[in-house]
Amino acid sequence: MSEIKQLDVSIMGREFRVACPVDEEDALLEAVRMLDAKMHEIRESGKVIGIEKIAIMAALNFAHEYLHVEAGGFDIAAYRRRIAHMNATLDAALQDQAALF
Structure with missing residues (x-):
């Protein structure tokens, strides 16, 4: 079971405390950066006013x-799993080869 960490993040100048597994902290922080950037972009367009409406528009954009x-058949999570599996296979193969040198 993964250790859970509390993180303080800022989105549109508002502070939030969120919990996430320690090994997913970087991914969460990247998601925060993406959301904050998208919300700023929407606000700066001048077409949407109000933090809640901006958040909804950002969520709709991401969805x-x-x-x-997903419709294009590109599943990033599946590719990441395949790459992790290939890395593990390569690491195992190279570990066996280390004895030869």
């Missing part, structure tokens, strides 16, 4: 992008 990628 649309996700569905577009």
Whole structure:
């Protein structure tokens, strides 16, 4: 079981405390950066006013992008799992070879 860490993050100048597994901290911080950037972009367009509406528009943008990628048959999580499996296989093969040198 993964250790859970409390992180303080800032989105649109507002502070939030969120919990995440320690090994997923970098991914969470990247998600915070992406969300904050998208919300700033929406606010700066001047078409949407109000933090809640900006958050909803950002969520809709991300959901649309996700569905577009998913519909295209590109599943990033599946590729990451395959790459992790290949890395593990290579590490195991190289470990056996270390005795030869």
